[in-house]
Amino acid sequence: ALKEDERNVYWRAVRGHGVALAAARLAERLGASRVGVFGEVYGAGVQDLAYGVQAATADTPPGYAVFDVSAEIDGQVRWLDPAQVLRPGELPLVPRLFEGPYDPEAVLELASGREGVSGRGLHLREGVVVRPAAERYSPVVGGRAIAKAVSPAYLTRKGGTEYE
Numbered sequence: 736a737l738k739e740d741e742r743n744v745y746w747r748a749v750r751g752h753g754v755a756l757a758a759a760r761l762a763e764r765l766g767a768s769r770v771g772v773f774g775e776v777y778g779a780g781v782q783d784l785a786y787g788v789q790a791a792t793a794d795t796p797p798g799y800a801v802f803d804v805s806a807e808i809d810g811q812v813r814w815l816d817p818a819q820v821l822r823p824g825e826l827p828l829v830p831r832l833f834e835g836p837y838d839p840e841a842v843l844e845l846a847s848g849r850e851g852v853s854g855r856g857l858h859l860r861e862g863v864v865v866r867p868a869a870e871r872y873s874p875v876v877g878g879r880a881i882a883k884a885v886s887p888a889y890l891t892r893k894g895g896t897e898y899e
Contacts, residue, residue, distance in 0.1 A: 741793065744776060744780070744781055748799040749799075750796070751799070752799045754826065757772065757821065761804070766808060767807055767808045768807045771803075772803075772826065773801065773803040773804070774800055777797060777800070777852065778798045782895075784850070785857075798827075798852070799826075800828055800830075801817045804820055813870070814870045818831065829852070832851065832863060837867075843884060846860065846885065847886045847887065859886060859889055862884050862886045865881070865883070865884060866882075867880050
């Protein structure tokens with residue numbers, strides 16, 4: 736657990752985007768005892784790729800985009816598509832680049848190029864997350880069938896502040 740602190744970039748994102756309130760509303764709609772909202776925090780002051788967001792000061796919340804939701808319903812944890820369970824505009828979502836049959840070549844092509852978070856293609860794309868249309872177990876990863884294809888340009892950029 737991360738101790739709550741108004742200076743912490745993650746707590747600033749949670750507070751600044753109303754994540755706790757959105758999670759409570761979602762839990763009520765789903766009849767869930769617990770809800771997990773998983774998101775990416777970004778902006779200047781978070782990492783070297785800023786996506787056009789200033790996040791270095793405590794008075795400005797960093798960027799935030801939801802990529803996954805879990806909910807415990809009737810004692811069972813379910814992984815849910817944020818675009819299907821959150822109301823439009825309730826929380827910012829990561830861009831969805833493709834829906835369709837799995838194609839390894841298409842995944843590698845989509846993992847590279849310009850980012851889509853800002854809507855302005857300000858810098859390179861970090862990569863893409865690949866998930867099945869229907870949630871399932873993967874014996875390969877020993878859990879959820881979900882993966883991230885990381886852009887080679889992201890991995891080899893100069894001055895990077897994150898490590899995959």
